[in-house]
Amino acid sequence: MRPFQYQRARTLDDATRLVSQDSVMAIAGGTNLLDLMKLQVETPGELADVNRIGFGEIEDTPDGGLRIGALATNTETAVHPRVRRDYPLLARAILAGATQQLRNKATTGGNLCQRTRCFYFMNIDQRCNKREPGSGCGALDGVAKLHAVLGASDQCIATYPGDMAVAMSALDAQVSIVSGDGGERSVPVREFHCLPGDTPWRDNVLEQGEIITAVTLPAPVIGRQLYRKVRERSSYAFALVSIAAVVELQHGKFTRADLAFGGLAHKPWHDPRIADALIGQTPSDDLYDTAADLLLEDAQGHGENEFKIPLARRTLHAVLKQAVEEAA
Structure with missing residues (x-):
């Protein structure tokens, strides 16, 4: 792991200001980011700890849905009474995804933003267009057992590794995003992640300086x-x-x-x-x-x-x- 600076964001404005800088990355649970830093796949100059800015609540919405804060842990979400009663699909997906220790640290926003576990992406000695644009995709003619059969390109055939987002896609959830200039937008989970195309390094639609604040589930349906x-x-x-x-x-x-x-x-x-x-x-x-x-x-x-x-x-x-x- 390379040396890095560390700051603790106190407010949402602090957080968006910090992550607007090229060398700064946000960290919450760190269950994916710290692994990538140890492997030198990610080498931020500074980490902005966003755990103190709020957005950890899980609350009912006026239309009968459920708003899950970006900093709610996977454990808190999976065991929440309304999730277990009205969205059991989400609870099952989270419980299938990782150990109790990881679920206790992993957050809603971080889970959505996790990166692929492709062998070529995780190994800095291998070719990977996602990690080093233009270097090639080693998986195309290499170890590809876990890799994509849909939506891939000649630039990248990696898969998104998570479980929670798959459940949220079936439930048609919405991702709430804020930016440093005070702008807010809502993106369907189904449109949040990107296909590789010619820009395999782009995992999702977040722009620099943007932070996820919540995911909102619609009112539960029969079925x-x-x-x-x-x-x-x-x-x-x-x-x-x-x-x-x-x-x-x-x-x-x-x-x-x-x-x-x-x-x-x-x-x-x-x-x-x-x-x-x-x-x-x-x-x-x-x-x-x-x-x-x-x-x-x-x-x-x-x-x-x-x-x-x-x-x-x-x-x-x-x-x-x-x-x-x-x-x-």
Whole structure:
């Protein structure tokens, strides 16, 4: 780890002023950033500790939703009574994502901003366009078992590693962001993360000087909430494929089908065509195949990760069947 300076931000204005500087990075729980600093993947000149600026509350919203502060820990979110009652999908995803010790430190905002665990990104001796633009992507013809089959480019095939954001995508949450000039904006979680394209170093839509203040969940909906994570071992590991689903059936037909997928792309993957194909239809294996065909029509493997394509199909079948069985 390289030497760095440290400041504690006392207010939101302090925090946005500090992170507006090129060499300064915000730190909250540090569960991802400190690892990257130890590996010299991230080398900030200064850290701005934002833990004292507020935004740790979890509060009801006037329309029946829930506002989760950016500095609420993953543990606080997962065990919150309203999350467990109205958004169990989110609690399950968080609990599947990391150990208790990490959940006690990791925050909502930090979790959303975590970076890929790609071997080539994490190793400064390897080629990586995300870490060093123009150097190449070592994963394209290298170790790619965990890598993307959707939305990738010839610049980067890394995946977004988190679980929480996949659940928030299925729930159609909104991210609240503020900037140093006092500006505020709200971005759907489904649009917060970026695909690599020609700018693989850009993970999300945050601009310099901007800070996440909260994530807001809409009022809860009727239906089954499921989170299935397929991984190489039953203890904590990154998803090979994960699916977050909010599914409702009435009179034997789908009336809601909000699905998001992890482990397949550079961001939590949401394809609205899947819901369009399912809603109004009677559950069947043929219908599930149609949904999977839409999901995977542009899927492309890179040797070691080609197994993800049939795995995603089988996992989607399993999740939809479970939702139908639980609704019966």
